[in-house]
Amino acid sequence: MRIIKSSRLLLLIYAIVYFLLPSSNAYSGLFNSERCSFSTGDWCETFLKQKPVTWKPAPRDNKDCPSTKYGQCNGVGNCNAASGLCECPAPFYGTDCSVVRKRPCTRGPPNAATWSPENPESFIGADKRDLNWTVSPAGSYSRCAGICDDNLAICYCDGPQGRINAPDDSPPGTPPLQRGRPLCTMHRAPSKTYDGAPAFGDQPYDAVYGRDGWCNSTTPSVQLGCEIDDLMPPFCDAAKEAYCPGQCSGHGECDLGFCRCDPGYYGTDCSRLRKGGVTTSDRFATRPWLAAAVAAPAGAA
Template structure:
């Protein structure tokens, strides 16, 4: 509907009633280029005047004083060997340990001991602690020459007890028996630090079987874990993507 305002107020302006009024405008095309190089090559008094390179001034522009420029301008110092003592260790630590040349004493890894690291200090997986009268005896183990538990049906629990292969240098349990991902040690007579043929998959205390292959309950294991969960065809020790994890 179109009608004149002058009909009411005496003006000749026109208004439109009953239709929407659309007003549009265009943003002015204004370009603002910030002075990027101003702060990169600034001549401000708080910038080190001795630092003339563009890269140096860029790196030091927000610092105060001249320390940054002096740091960047310093000459490279040639590297030197780390200082060490002059005391040799007995037997070169048998190839097992690290020699502390300040004290002349060997620092032996787990599983080795003695002044020259030549002694075996085993940490066998076990089902019990040593008794008081065994204080001067080697650690009590419950594994055989094959590094497997002597009798899984025997009572007793320690966190190191293992239904698999016991790595008795570290008292660590890995998959064992004839599983695909069993621990396979280095061949006998290998030189120190020879890695195992295969480390195998680890078995923590939460993986200890609560029922053996014949279905008998093992009181030291997890009651909800069956033999096949670990050593079955789809178990943890045999399948790349096991059904039980």
């Protein structure tokens, strides 16, 4: 009991010193030395004695970024008006986001002797399908028993509920005609081919590609899981809000972790408005689940 009372008394003394003597030696002695008791030298107390820096909004900038015929940053990236540099989503990179580094689905670890960013390991054909289900090795998390999105190495179903990619001559970043249900990893792939030959997956063939299978039926007899951040179970047909930095501050769309900013906005979280940019309404009014959790940052000066 005495220990508890002594602790309370000590806390009361600290509080009085904190509020009444914020710039005194007593304040420094009681608080700074305690906080810095495990540090070496005087850097810690020197840091704590600094005067607070007055916050002010970041300045607006208006630098342009490298362009292609599709626009600044190849029409797929965000132009950082402060640096004049493009911020590119995968699989695009380069000063103008025009270089593509594909991430094809494959059947095993890459061969260190032959792999390069420009020539990645692959086991899919031009139609984005696995070259041969019966070829070993069997286990590979990046192997695909459907249609591979080789921009991100994500596997989707083939068939009625499957993926239909955009035409090859589409502008960069064009979304697929049909996204399709995910079919990620060998744990959701068939263990046999349609004619009974051993394949690389773990599921019965009919569970995936049978009449009531995951990739064929609107109400399949099994649920193989969505796995991807922005798809809603049980059948992955409905979208949900994906996670992005600051949820793009209400001024961009979240695309699997990358904020695609509205015109005039930039930054990792789309919180900066370029100089001369026109302020647009945020999305919080139409997305109450965001309004309750995300605070839009103060506007730039």
